[in-house]
Amino acid sequence: MGIITTSKSGRPVLWTSLVAVLLTGAIVAMYLAPTEQTMGDVQRVMYVHIAVAWLALLGFVAMAACGLAYLLSRNLWWDQWSMATCEIGWLCSTLTLVTGSLWAHAAWGTWWTWDPRLVSSFILWAFYSGNLILRSGLDDGPQRARLSAVLVIIGVADVPLVVMATRWFRGIHPVSPAMEPSMRYVLLASMVGLTAIMTLLLVRRRTQLQHESLVMQLQMQADEN
Amino acid sequence: MTNQKSAIQAQRLSKRIGDRRVLREIDLEIAEGECVALTGSNGTGKTTLLRCLSAIARPTSGKVYWFGRPAAADPAQRRLIGMVSHESRLYAHLTLRENLVFAARLFSVADPGERAEQLLKQIGLVSLADRQVGQISRGMGQRLALARALIHDPPILLLDEPFSGLDRSSRDWLARLLHERREQGRTLCFSTHDEQQTGQIADRTLTLSGGFLTGHPVVADQSMEENRHRHAA
């Protein structure tokens, strides 16, 4: 029964590291990184934007890998990872759209345009949302794990095709802007920091999902006795 | 490991549907040529057990064997099984004959048209052969569903509540038909809640309650031999 009592001890570590990483990131990005010449301070948005965009993409691939692992092993452990990744990935994907939109408003003077890169990140967000909605329509258990696994595998096969199709339609999104070395370091640090935070949340959520399913099993046993 | 003489064998079969553990580690063995009745009150999982035994449903854990081979391994194995459920599994908008011919074709029966005709005669519905299934009565539909399950002459026949909803003459007809198949050495397993029927037809009665089987689910070799002799006599 001691499964959940361990959870309290992890909390201060979680909070401290979260606050520390986020604050350091903000200070570094605001004061240490050089100001970009043409864009000015607006360019600083990139440090978060690229980091969450990278996480959204990474999460999608990781989710598909978990789905595949589930179908091969039929171990619900993988489905818990898949579910946790989906939630965090959805969060990062939403943040990608929000931060990107803020940047676009400052740089291009519009909140949204149908540029290829934007279309593909929107589609990514739609997949995450679709998977969450599909899951919410199904009961906990093997069936949900199976269907969601198939969906994310199809999704991950589709994303490159979306990117290709939209890119052939030509676009205005900066592909890889030239950066000073110091900017690169700040970006790298920001990516590592945010990845660490999200991984922490992911692991916590996965553990929680496991506890939830354990409690459900206990409840089932109690009902039967 | 698995007994060569057993037509169906289930090892530690469990099935969970949603939050319910419908079947709990069931061990079951049915010998070739045996006729087994499955009883239990409504909602105890007789249908689920039959669905697992026919490999329509995938067990949560445990294995099912048909004639010693894992049931789900190869789709071609499904020829060993015929099943009648309480749903007819017939296409309402195809005619009686079309339904049988379709099933015969997908089971690779040698002459589908001929086989369909033969079965229609056996169930006494030749005159309605070109009527759509949606337009015939439920009782007739049940007969046709049985014919559809027998289309490939399966060595194992599973029936889910075959007697429910039948009138007296149909019951007798069905009992005769089951008896006939047992005479031919086919394996039968049917679920029912009618105790009277079981005594007349079945060699063995198993009762399902609370997810467990009672009766004599696993037969020792000797008694299986006895059963076979009894059939032969």
Next chain:
Amino acid sequence: MGTFMMAYLAVWLAVVFYVGRLGVRQHRLQRTLHTLQERIQRDADQRESLAKSA
């Protein structure tokens, strides 16, 4: 700088929101577990007293 602050705030809020949600679920889980434990204990006591009286 304003745009950057807004973007950063968005990330910050999202993380806070998610951690909050984790906390709420954890709390609910603890409560469910607690009532469950009580129930199991009660059932066990009942069985014991039944066995004694028999």
Next chain:
Amino acid sequence: MASKLWWLIHKDLVIEYRVRQAWPAMLLLGIIVAVVFNLQMDLLPEQRPAAAGALLWLAILFAGLVAIERTGAAEQQDGCWDGLVLFPLPSSLIYVAKLAVNFIALLALECVLVPLFVVLADIPLLRHAWAMLLVAVLGSLGMAAVGTLVSAMTHGLRQRGAILSLLVLPLLLPVVLAGAEASRLVAVGDVGTQWWRWVQFLGAFAIVFTTLGIVLFGFLVEE
């Protein structure tokens, strides 16, 4: 195996012919969408092919969803699906049969919509009929491959229609884009290397998702 595949498809077509559960609704919706879209088009002649190409494929997608949603409608009554699963067939064969039925339905839809667009939008889609046919065939194949798979995935869900379109629309975006662009090139008479690239793209899409469907369909239908 091929003859069994044919009998599976044949059965669905016969039932559709007798009951008319999907096709009339699909075709009617297609026509209405086509007319409504074209009401809004008040463009210069040189802009028309681009707009009409995109609208044509959107119309196909929306109307096609009707057929996709009713995939296997014949099996949904009287436990016919269990009967199908009990046949000694690999589940991939059932997938291919259902895919073929949807593919045929989409082709029928295009046979109505393409001439309708020629008339309503006044663009010469049929000047290079073979080129248009190739685009239509490959595009429908990709749509049917994805649609059949997602339809099986959402089978039995509450609010199935909404979830189905929610999942299918983003997945089929590449087909709509490629179909629209290829149709535009056909309409302006430029069936050269650029057109061929889009056709190849549609072909690749169809191959990828048909293969995925054949591999993954078994996971969707087990109970």
